[in-house]
Amino acid sequence: MADPQRRSTRRGAQLTLAASAVAADHEADQPVSQPDSALTANRAPAIALAGARLAFGERTLWDQLDLAVQAGEFVAVLGPNGSGKTSLLKVLLGQLALSAGTADVAGVPARTGNSAVGYIPQQKSIDEGLPLRGVDLVGLGVDGHRWGTGLRRRRERRRIVEQAIAEVGAQAFAYAPLGTLSGGEQQRLRVAQALVGDPKVLLCDEPLLSLDLANQRLVSELIDRRRRIHRTAVLFVTHEINPILPLVDRVLYLVDGQFRIGPPDEVMTSAVLSELYNTDVDVLKVRGRLVVVGTGDALDALGSAGKHHVDEDHS
Numbered sequence: 001m002a003d004p005q006r007r008s009t010r011r012g013a014q015l016t017l018a019a020s021a022v023a024a025d026h027e028a029d030q031p032v033s034q035p036d037s038a039l040t041a042n043r044a045p046a047i048a049l050a051g052a053r054l055a056f057g058e059r060t061l062w063d064q065l066d067l068a069v070q071a072g073e074f075v076a077v078l079g080p081n082g083s084g085k086t087s088l089l090k091v092l093l094g095q096l097a098l099s100a101g102t103a104d105v106a107g108v109p110a111r112t113g114n115s116a117v118g119y120i121p122q123q124k125s126i127d128e129g130l131p132l133r134g135v136d137l138v139g140l141g142v143d144g145h146r147w148g149t150g151l152r153r154r155r156e157r158r159r160i161v162e163q164a165i166a167e168v169g170a171q172a173f174a175y176a177p178l179g180t181l182s183g184g185e186q187q188r189l190r191v192a193q194a195l196v197g198d199p200k201v202l203l204c205d206e207p208l209l210s211l212d213l214a215n216q217r218l219v220s221e222l223i224d225r226r227r228r229i230h231r232t233a234v235l236f237v238t239h240e241i242n243p244i245l246p247l248v249d250r251v252l253y254l255v256d257g258q259f260r261i262g263p264p265d266e267v268m269t270s271a272v273l274s275e276l277y278n279t280d281v282d283v284l285k286v287r288g289r290l291v292v293v294g295t296g297d298a299l300d301a302l303g304s305a306g307k308h309h310v311d312e313d314h315s
C-alpha cells in the first residue's frame, strides 16, 4: 500500500507547481494584481510565502506553499474546519512561526506589531458592560510611534480616527459603548480599526460571520473599496465565498494538507474540489452563486448530509 505521507507530499508538490503556473497566468492578465508604484520600486509583493510549511507535531497543516499576493489583490482563503486558515493568518501576523520556508509581509519578514498590517478578526459578541466605545476601539489601531504625543499630534490623531469612522459610516454610533451595538455596527468599527493605520496588507478572519446579508455586503464593499482606492492587498479567510465572489481575484483552497491557488473559476470546479477532497464533489452555479455539494463540511450546501449522500452512492 502506498505511504499516505509520501503520496500527500508528491501531490502537494504537483499542486504547488500548478499553483505557481496559475499565479503567473493571473499576474499576466489581471490588471488589479499589477503592483503599485511603491511596490514596483522594490519588486516586493505585499505578501510572499515561499516553501512555507506549518506543522504541529506529526500533523502538517500545509507544506511547500508558495503564494505572492500583489498590492490591490483580493485573495480568499477557503477550506474545511482545521485546514489551517487561521493559522496562516497567525503566521503572517507573526504570532506563529513557520516550520519551514519564509513569510514576508509588506516587504519584511512576518512579525508582530507591523504597522503596515491591518487585521479584522471574527465577529464576536462583546460584553454589554464593557465601557469601551467604538471611537476608543478605532483609536487602538492608530500607530502610536507614528503619531506620538503633543497637542498638534493628538489633534491629528483624532482627525484620522474620525475619518476612519466616517469611511465606514459609523459616526452615529461611534461614541456609544461597543456592547450596546449590533453585530454589524461592531464589525464596521473593527473594519475602521484595521484601516485607520493605513495598512498595505489587510488580513481578515471570517469578518462576515454571523452578519446578515445587508451587513455582509456593506463590510465586503468597505474592504473592496479600500483595496481599489489604496491598493491594499487583502487575504480574506471565509467559509462562504458567495458574498465576496464578485470581488475575489484568486482563491487559496486548503484541504487536509493539499491546496490549490487560482482564480475562482479555475479552483471552484467539481474536478479540482473532487481531487482536493479525494471524493466526488459537485460545484454548481445557480443564479450567479456557487453551490458546493459532497465535501461534508461547512462549505457544503448539504453539510454533513452531503457527505453521507456521496458515501452511500459509492458504497
Ligand SMILES: Nc1ncnc2c1ncn2[C@@H]1O[C@H](COP(=O)(O)OP(=O)(O)OP(=O)(O)O)[C@@H](O)[C@H]1O
Pocket: 056, 061, 079, 080, 081, 082, 083, 084, 085, 086, 087, 088
Ligand atoms: N498552537 C497550536 N498548537 C497545536 N495545534 C494547533 C495550534 N494552533 C492550531 N492548531 C491546530 O491546527 C489546526 C488548524 O487550526 P486553524 O485554526 O488554523 O484551522 P482553520 O482552518 O482556521 O479552522 P476553522 O475553519 O475551524 O476556523 C487545528 O486542528 C488546530 O487545533
